[in-house]
Amino acid sequence: MENKVINILIVLVFSVIFVSCQSSKKEEVNGYFRHINEEVSKLIYQKEKIKELKAREQKKYESTGERKYQISSKYIELFYDFNDTEDKNDEFGLSQIPIVYELLILNNNEYDYITIACNFNLAHQFEHKSPKLSMQFLDEAIKLDEKSGKKYYLPHLYHLKGRLFFNDKKYTQAMIYFKRSLQSLSKTRPNLIYISSMHNNFALCYEKMGRMELAVKETTEASRILESAKDLSPNETAFLVSVKGNMGFYYYQMKNYAEAERLLVQEFTFYADKRDRYHELTVNLGNLFKLYNETNQNNKLKEVIDFGSSIEPQLQAISDKILMNEMIQSYYLKKDDPQSVKSLCRKLVLLHDKNEEKSYQKLTYISDILNSFIIRNIDQKNRHRIDDQKLSNSLMLMMVGSLVIIFGITIFIIRNNNKKEKELAMKEKIILIKNKTILEQDLKRQEEKITNLHLNLNLKIETEKTFLENIRKMKKSKNIDAEQIVTDLFLKINNLIQIDKKNYDLISESSMENKQFIQKLSAKFPSLTNNELKFCVYYKLELSSKEISILENITEGSTRVYKTKIKNKMNIGKEADLNTFLKSI
Incomplete structure (x- = not known):
């Protein structure tokens, strides 16, 4: 379970890194397009140089x-016919x-x-032709630019x-967005003309x-901003003159005709x-006409x-021609010149x-362009939809195939593992049965050894008692056949030697087992002495303190002292059963 969680986390981390890398790459490309825009903007009206940039x-x-690079080359084409229109309302031209x-x-x-730039361009194109459509393009561009946070x-x-x-004559709402624009502009030298605007x-x-009064105040501030700058560009100078012309119309x-005329x-000059x-x-000229007409x-x-x-014949925009001829017509109406009025x-x-x-x-x-775009856009979406569906x-299919393969491999592995587990379990069962049989035999043999050892010890005790009793009799009786007594004592001593030999043989029979046991015990508890290790063998054989004292020719109290020392070194506690603990090793 823990490994699965770790794997999921690893996948999530790599997914986040992948998405982050993709996002970073897009930001880098967006920055490249921004740089291209700055580069081509410096070449406005220089068509040949713009074409060289596109070729690059x-x-x-x-x-x-x-x-x-394919997108940037197409983007540069937008600047080929910049402002190439007879109608100033078409800021960039229909082309x-x-x-x-x-x-x-x-x-x-x-x-x-690119999406923002294109929507911005189209919003400009349709500002006067279709304000509603222009607003749609504009809202899309604003939404995307606000979301990007790049401005x-x-x-x-x-x-x-x-x-x-x-x-649309919604002046209060217009001022809200002019204010937002002003707040979004950084106070840098290139932006002075926009701030003034x-x-x-x-x-x-x-x-x-x-x-x-407020109109004059704002135009005064607009003029001050540009006049405070040095080395005004031709566009900045023209805009400053236009602002002062607006101020003249407000006067x-x-x-305030004198200031207005000035x-x-x-501006006219x-x-x-x-x-x-x-x-x-x-x-x-229209504003001057109104001023001079009113002041006679x-x-x-x-x-x-x-x-x-x-200059009327030289005017290119039809809207400008209409304004000029209407002004001239008004003049001839004032002069009461019906012939000129009819002609006009x-x-x-x-x-x-x-x-x-x-x-x-x-x-x-x-309309034709829009229809063409809509059709192409629908075709493109359908192609993408078909391609997406195919993908x-x-x-x-790949996922289903992979799942089938994974399922098949999983079943094979499970069956193979189950088979191996069954074979292993059977082998372990056989081994356990064999080990059980061997352990039972060893236990039986050990029990027999211990029984014989107990018998021999009892026999030795009885022989020693008889031996001591005979010695006491020799001391008390004066008419005892000394030779006979010595012979009996010799037989009893020989009997004691034989008993000790049997005891030694019983103990030495399991010397290999005891040797392995002592090696394990010594490795686990290196602080035990050789004598204490030997006592551990006695305790494992479940010999009593009395029996051990006889074997080692020490008192039972000394045997108990050894037992306590061993427990302390093994750190098993005074209440624990030492014999049981030793058997578990």
């Missing part, structure tokens, strides 16, 4: 066959969606980093969830809630010559319209139709 990972996969789904199928939920994307996942609530998001929520709503003009910032420029600064208003009209109306109708058509095409494209059946 693909080569590693071909030479080693390790799946992590990424098929790659993301292929990556999900390839990863098959094996590595958390691969967690601050940014919270940020995106806050944005979804913001788009969270305060800007708080301001956007307060603005929608009509709390302009406009608070009717900040909005500052920054974006005016940057073709990659036309969306921000369009929003800025018609000359400046015309300047805004003229500049907007000049026709243009806006065409733009809206084009936008709807493009939205429909995108939805169709996305399960194989394992079951």
